Amino acid sequence: MSTSPALALPFDETRRRSGFLSTLLSSDLPRSRVLSVILLAILLLLAATPFLFSGSQPIGTAAKICVFIVLVASYDLLLGYSGIVSFAHTMFFGIGGYGIAIALERMGPTWGSVAIGLVAALALSAVLAIAIGLLSLRVRAIFFSMITLAVASAAAVLASQLSNITGGEDGLSFQLPPSLRPAFRLLSEPVFGTVINGRLIAYYLVFFVSLLVFLALLRIVNSPFGRVLQAIRENEFRAEALGYRVVAYRTAASVISALAATIAGALMALWLRYNGPDTTLSFSIMVDILLMVVIGGMGTMYGAVIGAALFVLAQSYLQVLMSAGSAALAGLPILPNIIHPDRWLLWLGALFIVSVYAFPGGIVGRLRQARQ
Amino acid sequence: MSDMAAESSAPTELPRAKTDWLPLLLVPALALLALPFVGSPSTWVTLTLAGLAMGMMIFLMASGLTLVFGLMDIINFGHGVFISLGAYATLIVLGPLAGWAQADSIGLNLALLGLCILCAMAVTGVVGAVFERVIVRPVYGSHLKQILVTMGGLIVTEQAIHAIWGASPIPIPLPQSLRGAFVFGDIVMERYRVVAVVIGLAVFFGMQLLLNRTRLGLLIRAGVENPEMVEALGYRIRRLFVSVFIAGSALAGLGGVMWAFYRQTLTAGMGMEVMVLVFIVIIIGGLGSVGGCFVGSILVALVANYVGFIEPKLALISNILVMALVLIWRPQGLFPVARR
Numbered sequence: 135m136s137t138s139p140a141l142a143l144p145f146d147e148t149r150r151r152s153g154f155l156s157t158l159l160s161s162d163l164p165r166s167r168v169l170s171v172i173l174l175a176i177l178l179l180l181a182a183t184p185f186l187f188s189g190s191q192p193i194g195t196a197a198k199i200c201v202f203i204v205l206v207a208s209y210d211l212l213l214g215y216s217g218i219v220s221f222a223h224t225m226f227f228g229i230g231g232y233g234i235a236i237a238l239e240r241m242g243p244t245w246g247s248v249a250i251g252l253v254a255a256l257a258l259s260a261v262l263a264i265a266i267g268l269l270s271l272r273v274r275a276i277f278f279s280m281i282t283l284a285v286a287s288a289a290a291v292l293a294s295q296l297s298n299i300t301g302g303e304d305g306l307s308f309q310l311p312p313s314l315r316p317a318f319r320l321l322s323e324p325v326f327g328t329v330i331n332g333r334l335i336a337y338y339l340v341f342f343v344s345l346l347v348f349l350a351l352l353r354i355v356n357s358p359f360g361r362v363l364q365a366i367r368e369n370e371f372r373a374e375a376l377g378y379r380v381v382a383y384r385t386a387a388s389v390i391s392a393l394a395a396t397i398a399g400a401l402m403a404l405w406l407r408y409n410g411p412d413t414t415l416s417f418s419i420m421v422d423i424l425l426m427v428v429i430g431g432m433g434t435m436y437g438a439v440i441g442a443a444l445f446v447l448a449q450s451y452l453q454v455l456m457s458a459g460s461a462a463l464a465g466l467p468i469l470p471n472i473i474h475p476d477r478w479l480l481w482l483g484a485l486f487i488v489s490v491y492a493f494p495g496g497i498v499g500r501l502r503q504a505r506q
Numbered sequence: 507m508s509d510m511a512a513e514s515s516a517p518t519e520l521p522r523a524k525t526d527w528l529p530l531l532l533v534p535a536l537a538l539l540a541l542p543f544v545g546s547p548s549t550w551v552t553l554t555l556a557g558l559a560m561g562m563m564i565f566l567m568a569s570g571l572t573l574v575f576g577l578m579d580i581i582n583f584g585h586g587v588f589i590s591l592g593a594y595a596t597l598i599v600l601g602p603l604a605g606w607a608q609a610d611s612i613g614l615n616l617a618l619l620g621l622c623i624l625c626a627m628a629v630t631g632v633v634g635a636v637f638e639r640v641i642v643r644p645v646y647g648s649h650l651k652q653i654l655v656t657m658g659g660l661i662v663t664e665q666a667i668h669a670i671w672g673a674s675p676i677p678i679p680l681p682q683s684l685r686g687a688f689v690f691g692d693i694v695m696e697r698y699r700v701v702a703v704v705i706g707l708a709v710f711f712g713m714q715l716l717l718n719r720t721r722l723g724l725l726i727r728a729g730v731e732n733p734e735m736v737e738a739l740g741y742r743i744r745r746l747f748v749s750v751f752i753a754g755s756a757l758a759g760l761g762g763v764m765w766a767f768y769r770q771t772l773t774a775g776m777g778m779e780v781m782v783l784v785f786i787v788i789i790i791g792g793l794g795s796v797g798g799c800f801v802g803s804i805l806v807a808l809v810a811n812y813v814g815f816i817e818p819k820l821a822l823i824s825n826i827l828v829m830a831l832v833l834i835w836r837p838q839g840l841f842p843v844a845r846r
Contacts (some may be wrong), residue, residue, distance in 0.1 A: 219653045269833060276581055276649050276793070280785040281829070287782040288826045295822055417778070424657060477669055483661030490654050491644055 160356040164436055169501040173436060176443050184337055185328050197337055197405045199446045200344040201398050206426045207351050207438035208394030214433030215355050216387045217367030222282035224420045225289040226259045226392040230399025231409035235306040243309035255396050263392035267385030290415045305410020340401045347397055352435045363387050425482055428489050431496025440497050452478050529840035533804055540812040548692030557811035559699030561804035562706025563768060567761030568784040568799050570754030576794030576843055577730050577750045580642060583653050584660035588755045589777030591633060592626035592762025594671050599625045607681045615681035626763045627756040634755025638748055667774040676772040702764055710800050786825050790832045792839030801840055
């Protein structure tokens with residue numbers, strides 16, 4: 135119980151509620167009024183972004199938030215619910231991206247190649263996740279962290295070296311299926327002043343697939359399987375004594391999380407019409423994911439939503455604020471350096487450390503506590 | 507420590523611990539195995555010597571991490587930033603003493619290297635003490651939180667390096683007389699690698715001596731086995747822990763200096779880049795084992811060199827392959843540390 139306030143309510147109490155919303159959210163309601171309002175606001179804003187804002191920057195940011203919500207939620211399944219730290223999450227993210235990119239580039243821009251690329255990527259991710267899990271989760275969970283780090287860096291090196299397949303450092307740009315291109319018109323008339331073109335369809339593809347995967351993950355963590363994962367996290371020895379095969383459960387969790395990350399990678403590539411080492415494979419993305427999970431709230435799927443939204447917005451807009459502050463302090467010795475816009479990670483890193491110590495449940499845990 | 511020591515009674519001869527020779531034989535066996543594939547013996551000697559030197563440098567960077575893990579059961583994912591910090595600390599010495607690096611005198615050049623190492627170890631030692639106090643101490647006992655929090659420490663310290671020394675890479679020249687190579691017939695050995703071998707061996711034997719032949723080493727090893735008992739005997743295990751953490755950080759700083767002069771450029775991310783190799787090495791060696799770390803470093807470096815020569819494409823993942831094979835043979839690493 136100590137590591138996460140997600141279990142603050144007994145299981146049965148939440149299960150007794152019923153209704154459409156409860157079924158949709160797998161009986162894991164936000165359990166805090168403020169949290170519900172924030173989540174609803176994020177959902178509505180993401181759903182309405184193409185109609186509310188014009189220009190390509192807001193819709194790009196919104197798509198990125200959707201993709202990262204899936205990515206971070208799938209990571210939370212590992213970190214928050216199973217208590218294992220993986221550094222290979224970007225590898226699976228990258229596999230998804232490269233699956234789509236390679237298939238669309240080689241086999242032409244059709245929905246068939248999207249499907250083939252996605253299935254191939256999912257299969258590769260599953261095989262790799264099983265192999266890593268069986269090799270390293272057998273011994274100690276701590277091996278898993280180090281081995282995933284090693285494997286992920288090898289994958290990144292491979293992707294940048296095998297340039298005839300992956301495009302090397304330059305990555306791959308490719309054409310989307312015709313119905314996702316900006317020139318495509320679904321309706322001839324604009325709706326609420328917005329033209330319904332292929333770009334908009336691509337956005338809603340990203341949005342709805344993300345929403346579906348998120349709800350599926352929410353379902354998984356609230357299933358009996360998810361409960362076993364939490365039991366293993368709290369007391370591995372006791373779970374094993376109760377007859378659960380810890381290695382099998384942990385490996386299964388890492389496979390599920392890898393598959394979700396692969397889907398996120400595929401969505402990212404579809405949205406950007408490009409995939410390269412820097413957009414999906416780099417270690418800095420791994421660090422970003424860690425920050426989002428911990429600041430949002432480990433062991434609460436909703437933490438992923440808040441963490442991802444906050445972080446992506448901060449990435450885009452905090453730097454503007456900091457450059458203003460830095461300019462105001464020009465002339466002083468080291469202060470302008472510390473709040474230089476490029477140093478924004480310094481502050482998020484500090485926030486990260488404070489989160490781990492002071493609010494292990496992150497923002498979501500904090501909001502839920504406030505209610506009680 | 508010694509003033510509090512409960513003096514032991516007359517020393518009795520204990521049975522010597524058995525040495526596990528099998529992993530040690532792995533290194534010569536591997537080298538011999540590679541000979542027919544490499545072909546020419548002189549190339550083979552060159553590759554082997556270069557690999558040994560590389561192994562020493564990896565060992566210098568990895569030893570601190572495995573030492574800290576062995577004693578404190580703390581996994582420091584921020585270890586890499588101490589490598590970077592040690593590397594950047596050379597700038598403190600290199601700034602005012604730039605002339606020494608240009609001087610064509612081995613004495614001055616080595617003195618400069620020595621000063622760089624001392625300065626780097628001092629800086630990383632102090633930062634290590636702060637790191638232990640602020641970041642690590644509240645999370646003793648929980649690996650999950652240690653990984654998270656030390657990652658946080660890594661981010662913050664790396665950004666601090668950016669803030670202090672700037673974000674762009676800084677070139678650092680190798681001292682004049684350490685450039686170039688010794689050539690014996692067809693066999694080539696870079697001078698700097700000879701220095702790396704000497705320092706690496708000195709640190710390894712120094713650590714072995716300290717851990718196995720001194721009272722402090724005895725206490726450290728006892729602390730690994732049973733911290734409560736050591737505390738019950740009147741030693742402050744906490745102080746021992748902190749000093750080991752500082753020593754581990756200072757070793758990372760030393761490794762960082764050697765690595766920086768080898769690469770001849772400084773970037774804040776350099777420590778994190780090499781951390782992957784460091785983790786592979788300490789997993790191969792067995793988490794917490796200094797001897798295993800030594801063997802693992804040489805093994806990884808040799809394999810990387812041979813494979814790089816025979817089949818360059820494969821070299822990228824040779825480390826992972828070595829690790830996978832070792833783990834299939836011994837899931838706890840070459841020299842498993844029996845505890846926990």
